[in-house]
Amino acid sequence: MAVPKKAQEVLDQHIIRLDQKLPNLVEAYHLFGSVSLGAFQEGFSDLDFVAVTSRAITEKEVQVIESIHRDLEQKFPMISLDGRYVVREDMENLAYKDCPYYYFNSGKLVGIERLHKNSIDAYQLKQYGIPILGKDPRTYDYTVDWDVLTQNMKRNVEQYWMNWKRKVERFPSKNYFGMLYKDWMIEWGVLGVSRIYYSIREQDMISKTGAGEYALQHVPARWHRIIQESIQLRIGSKKSLYRSRFQRRNDALAYMDYLMKECLRE
Secondary structure (H helix, E strand, O other), X not given: OOOOHHHHHHHHHHHHHHHHHOOXXXXXXXXXXXXXXXXXXXXXXXXXXXXXXXXXXXXXXXXXXXXXXXXXXXXXXXXXXXXXXXXXXXXXXXXXXXXXXXXXXXXXXXXXXXXXXXXXXXXHHHHHOEEEEOOOHHHOOOOOOHHHHHHHHHHHHHHHHHHHHHHHHOOOOHHHHHHXXXXXXXXXXXXXXXXXXXXXXXXXXXXXXXXXXXXXXXXXXHXXXXXXXXXXXXXXXXXXXXOOHHHHXXXXXXXXXXXXXXXXXX
């Protein structure tokens, strides 16, 4: 899969700066996410990566890495790096135990999280990962158990998406009004749950736009307008299929409620 020119420029700058500031730390650099699915859109898509390090990173080095991310976020405001720094030994033992990683997003350190072999990230990396530096990520010795991954995704529906929907429904709240006036919240909710619906049914990964197109073929016509609206928002169209923002918001939340129940029934 070819990496878009602007995305490649960000990656090149990232790798060069890491090597300059922290020589010999990063041994391999893998890209996954929207680029690997052929769905990268500048201004909408993050660059999802895994940087595999030769050893554990010190606290001082974490600060250096954060400064690199912050600088790149300022230099390339339309493309955010969404990345994980994993020690090689941990990555190579993912088949046997979860591995911790430092997680950076939008120019900031988010914290320490853990990579599970039965996660959608691990599946994407193994199935669609692009080797930018070092070994091919498809050669890692772990296998994803889709029965476990499906249960994990259903748990994500219950714990993340249902809670997200409740926050948006709470009046008055910032999220309540955000769902009315922030277009990205419509497509985030509608296409986010559509993506899980696709993965549970097909045991595979797809882009957000692709998930919307899949949903159009598999859900009742009642939901087609809000799905098409979300696809248009995702690709940057300013033309809405709705005359009322309140109706659009209500349709989005009703569709999410419907599809989350479908996901849990699968």
